[in-house]
């Protein structure tokens with residue numbers, strides 16, 4: 371037999387041997403350390419996800435996170451971020467605005483019943499007002515820029531166009547990252563300054579039973595209260611606890627992957643975004659009652675003093691104690707806290 375003919379005859383035999391060796395060796399070499407075989411035809415993406423909880427490969431760069439290509443939690447997170455969150459936010463924020471509008475139309479402004487006395491009494495000193503407005507202005511910036519994360523792409527981008535929207539969003543992100551700090555400091559100082567006035571007391575139950583007098587259109591229901599009534603105490607604790615949760619989850623997001631892996635980062639996002647939306651709704655109610663909703667309230671945080679009549683109607687026990695202190699000659703309140711004629 372000629373040499374070339376011999377090669378032609380032995381060809382099929384060699385192929386069979388190679389195939390047999392391949393079948394014997396194949397499954398062992400293609401398996402990854404977890405036991406599944408990512409290259410086998412029968413392995414679907416879903417099967418891999420189910421078995422391994424993530425699809426992960428091998429990489430040569432030092433950043434291990436980059437090796438994870440897919441994980442089921444990522445899809446759940448995406449569906450939360452793109453679906454559930456805008457709904458939760460929309461219902462909370464729009465729902466609160468609608469409720470407040472209905473409350474205003476049905477109930478009207480909460481008015482002081484008696485005429486002003488013309489005597490001013492200090493309600494908040496300069497430090498308290500500074501801390502309040504520091505926290506309030508930073509919260510408003512955080513709220514607007516936070517809403518931009520959730521609704522900006524859907525609502526603003528079609529109006530501004532992609533270029534202007536991305537420019538604004540970049541600044542919004544910087545603002546969100548940096549203004550978070552004064553907010554955290556503000557909440558912390560608020561806690562220290564006001565905690566003693568926000569502990570439960572024996573007037574709380576009566577205040578709650580009377581709905582704080584908020585639903586009495588004649589404005590004649592005034593459940594007794596100390597410096598802060600029960601509604602304000604609830605607001606205080608919502609700010610402190612909500613602020614703490616926002617701060618903790620926000621710090622995890624501010625330093626990505628320093629203290630949390632990818633699942634931890636997603637959990638931080640769930641917590642941060644959900645509590646953020648609820649806080650915005652609560653603060654809308656607070657802003658309403660501090661401005662349009664109640665006659666005489668804004669002055670307390672603006673100039674720091676209120677008319678004695680307002681104080682007696684809304685915080686009777688507090689006024690009685692303040693007056694008892696000054697009458698007894700004990701200077702536990704700043705000089706301007708004593709009753710002085712209003713200008």
Ligand code: HEM
Pocket residue numbers: 493502505506507509510560598601602603605606609653656657660661667668669670671672
């Ligand atoms: C434009 C926005 C705001 C206005 C007009 C406003 C107005 C007021 C007023 C008038 C008071 C005093 C109520 C009284 O004399 O009894 C007050 C208290 C308070 N504010 Fe604000 N506020 C605003 C935003 C905020 C924000 C954003 C926060 C926190 C994130 C906040 C937290 C508080 C707390 C904890 C108190 C004491 C408890 C209470 O009165 O509810 N405020 N605010």
